[in-house]
Amino acid sequence: MRVDVERLARASVKRLASYKFHLGHTIQAGHILRTIEKRRGKLAPQVCRQIESYARDVFGDGVYAPWLRVYAALNGTFKEGWIPDNYYGAVVVPRTKGSYGKISSLKTASWLIFGDESFPDIGYFANGLFYTTDNKVISSCEVQRTLFGNTNRIAFKLDASSQGKGVFILERESFDPNFIQSVGNGVFQSFVRQHEAFDRFTPDSVATLRFTTVVEPTGTISLRACFLRLGRAGETHIQSGSEVCVAVNIATGELDPVGYLNDWTDVREHPDSKTKFFGVTVPAFESCVRKVLQLHSKVPFIGCIGWDVAVDLNDGVKVLEWNAEHNDVKFGEATQGPCFADLGWENLRPNVSIVKARTA
Structure with missing residues (x-):
C-alpha cells in the first residue's frame, strides 16, 4: 500500500498547530483562573466536574474546559450556553467566516468596503507607495502636508496590528517617510480627541x-x-x-x-x-x-x-x-454571557463519527 507522505506531513503539522493553539489557551486561562480564585475562592469540585462533562458532551473535548472554568469562577456558578474562547477560534471562526x-x-x-466617514482614515502606505483614501498616489514631497493637514499628530497602524502592537503616534515635526517604509503597510488615521x-x-x-x-x-x-x-x-x-x-x-x-x-x-x-x-x-x-x-x-x-x-x-x-478574525469573546462571555447561546455555534464542530470514518 502506497503511503501518501505529503498528506501525512500536512496532517502532522495541523495536529501540532492545534496542540499549540489549545495549549496556549489552557496556560492563559489557568493564569486568569488562579487570579480570580485568590480573590473569590476556588470553584466547587462539583462545578468543575460539571464543566468537564459539559466540555466533552457539548463541544467534544475536555480541552475546552479551561475557559468555562474562568467564566464560572468569575460568576460563582456555571451557565450553560457559554462559548469557550478556544472553541470560538478553532471551530466558530473558520465555520462562520472562512x-x-x-x-x-x-x-x-476598510474605506474600500465601507466608504464610511466614521473611519478616521486619512491615507495609506501600501507596497512602497503612499495613497489618499480615494486611492490617489501621494508624491514623496507632499506626504507630510497631505497627511497632517491642520493637525500636528496622527496615528499609523500596521496591517494585522492587534493588542496595541504595530501602532505608532506620529508628530508633524518628526515625521519620517523612510520610517513608514521600513515598518510596512498600514493606515494613517487622524488623532481622535x-x-x-x-x-x-x-x-x-x-x-x-x-x-x-x-x-x-x-x-x-x-x-x-x-x-x-x-x-x-x-x-x-x-x-x-x-x-x-x-x-x-x-x-x-x-x-x-x-x-x-x-x-x-x-x-x-x-x-x-x-x-x-x-x-x-x-x-x-x-x-x-x-x-x-x-x-x-x-x-x-x-x-x-x-x-x-x-x-x-x-x-x-x-x-x-x-x-x-478571532475577535475577543472571552471577556464578554465572562462578564455578560452567555452572549451567543441562541446561534447554534455548539453544533458547528465536526461530527466525530464522520471524522473517524474518513481517517480509517
Whole structure:
C-alpha cells in the first residue's frame, strides 16, 4: 500500500498547530483562573466536574474546559450556553467566516468596503507607495502636508496590528517617510480627541469601546456584548498587556461598577486616575450601536465582528478598526454571557463519527 507522505506531513503539522493553539489557551486561562480564585475562592469540585462533562458532551473535548472554568469562577456558578474562547477560534471562526474574516487585517480595505466617514482614515502606505483614501498616489514631497493637514499628530497602524502592537503616534515635526517604509503597510488615521467622559479616566490615550456584533440565522445583525477599554497613565495608546476593561450594559450604555486589569484582577476605579466606574454612562452610546450594526450589514457573510469605537469631543462616532478574525469573546462571555447561546455555534464542530470514518 502506497503511503501518501505529503498528506501525512500536512496532517502532522495541523495536529501540532492545534496542540499549540489549545495549549496556549489552557496556560492563559489557568493564569486568569488562579487570579480570580485568590480573590473569590476556588470553584466547587462539583462545578468543575460539571464543566468537564459539559466540555466533552457539548463541544467534544475536555480541552475546552479551561475557559468555562474562568467564566464560572468569575460568576460563582456555571451557565450553560457559554462559548469557550478556544472553541470560538478553532471551530466558530473558520465555520462562520472562512477566508472573509482575514479582510479586516488589511487596513486599506476598510474605506474600500465601507466608504464610511466614521473611519478616521486619512491615507495609506501600501507596497512602497503612499495613497489618499480615494486611492490617489501621494508624491514623496507632499506626504507630510497631505497627511497632517491642520493637525500636528496622527496615528499609523500596521496591517494585522492587534493588542496595541504595530501602532505608532506620529508628530508633524518628526515625521519620517523612510520610517513608514521600513515598518510596512498600514493606515494613517487622524488623532481622535476623545470625549471628556473618558478623559476623566485617562487623558493620555484614547479609550475605545469593543462592540461584538453577529449575524443571526435569519440574517438579522445584532449586538451581543460591549466593553470599555482604557489605557494606563503615560501610554500613548491602549495596550493589551496593561489595559483596564469594563463591561458595558448593551441596553443602557452604563458601565458595570466593576472593571478588570489585564490579569483579571477586579477593580472599582481606574488604577491611575482613581475615577470610579459606577454611575458612568457611555456618551453617544445609541449612535455607536447604530453605526456598528449598519457597518456589519455591509458584510453579512462574516458571522461575528469586533468593532473598536471611540467617541470624540462632539459625540462623534469614530470606528478605529474592526476585527473579523478571532475577535475577543472571552471577556464578554465572562462578564455578560452567555452572549451567543441562541446561534447554534455548539453544533458547528465536526461530527466525530464522520471524522473517524474518513481517517480509517
